[in-house]
Amino acid sequence: MAIMSTKKKRNTCAVLEVRQLTESTAIVRFERQGLEFEPGQYIRVGVEGDSEIRDYSVYSDARADYLEVLVRRVEDGLVSKQLCELEPGEHVSVGGPYGHFKLTETLRGKPLLFVATGTGISPYHSFVESFPELDYRLVHGTAKLDETYESSYYGDRYFHCVSREEGGDYKGRVTEYLQALDVPADTEAFLCGNCDMIYEAFDLLQEKGLPTAQIHTEVYF
Numbered sequence: 001m002a003i004m005s006t007k008k009k010r011n012t013c014a015v016l017e018v019r020q021l022t023e024s025t026a027i028v029r030f031e032r033q034g035l036e037f038e039p040g041q042y043i044r045v046g047v048e049g050d051s052e053i054r055d056y057s058v059y060s061d062a063r064a065d066y067l068e069v070l071v072r073r074v075e076d077g078l079v080s081k082q083l084c085e086l087e088p089g090e091h092v093s094v095g096g097p098y099g100h101f102k103l104t105e106t107l108r109g110k111p112l113l114f115v116a117t118g119t120g121i122s123p124y125h126s127f128v129e130s131f132p133e134l135d136y137r138l139v140h141g142t143a144k145l146d147e148t149y150e151s152s153y154y155g156d157r158y159f160h161c162v163s164r165e166e167g168g169d170y171k172g173r174v175t176e177y178l179q180a181l182d183v184p185a186d187t188e189a190f191l192c193g194n195c196d197m198i199y200e201a202f203d204l205l206q207e208k209g210l211p212t213a214q215i216h217t218e219v220y221f
């Protein structure tokens with residue numbers, strides 16, 4: 001009997017553009033090469049020829065003919081910095097998609113609460129671009145004021161919590177803001193970013209009466 005491999009095929013894709021958003025964050029766009037994904041899923045990306053690969057949520061529209069990822073540069077990291085320094089024409093190796101952080105058709109008609117820290121905003125960008133009719137509110141927590149990552153795209157549905165500088169819509173952490181937020185009982189909540197925020201926000205939302213099945217999570221680190 002033949003043994004089937006569960007390993008997904010990896011593609012070599014040319015980098016098309018690198019858009020620098022802040023000193024430490026960039027959007028890397030590369031060829032899609034027919035890779036199918038559902039908004040919210042992640043792919044495994046590395047610099048072509050390098051054995052190190054890491055997970056990145058897809059930032060781009062599911063209908064676009066390219067893929068984009070939003071990458072925060074970790075200075076002593078082995079992959080993120082290298083991805084941010086790529087030039088058009090260089091290549092990345094890409095595998096996937098993976099993950100269950102998705103918006104099923106039923107969920108798309110519900111009131112949606114998207115909560116992110118840092119680059120955890122990425123899957124929501126893909127949701128909103130791919131499904132323009134969503135009824136959502138996006139609460140984004142970052143340390144600095146300039147880390148809004150193309151937030152004008154979301155108009156007044158975007159709410160910025162800034163923890164270490166003055167400005168934004170709220171001074172403090174996302175979880176502090178959530179404590180006072182009114183969350184209707186039929187809300188589907190999505191949490192994406194660092195695990196401390198996710199554990200804390202999960203508990204808070206449960207205390208507000210949301211059942212576990214209505215809280216969806218994606219932990220980055």
Ligand SMILES: Cc1cc2nc3c(=O)[nH]c(=O)nc-3n(C[C@H](O)[C@H](O)[C@H](O)COP(=O)(O)OP(=O)(O)OC[C@H]3O[C@@H](n4cnc5c(N)ncnc54)[C@H](O)[C@@H]3O)c2cc1C
Binds near residue numbers: 042057074122218219
């Ligand atoms: C499912 C999933 C999806 C992810 N999607 C994204 C994404 O869309 N964009 C993205 O930038 N990262 C994302 N990450 C994190 C990413 O996979 C890498 O861990 C990150 O880019 C650092 O890799 P590195 O090799 O440069 O550093 P490493 O040596 O692997 O990591 C060093 C340390 O950097 C910190 N770190 C990791 N990611 C971040 C981050 N995003 N912001 C701040 N500090 C971080 C952690 O403390 C980590 O231990 C995702 C992770 C998972 C599990």
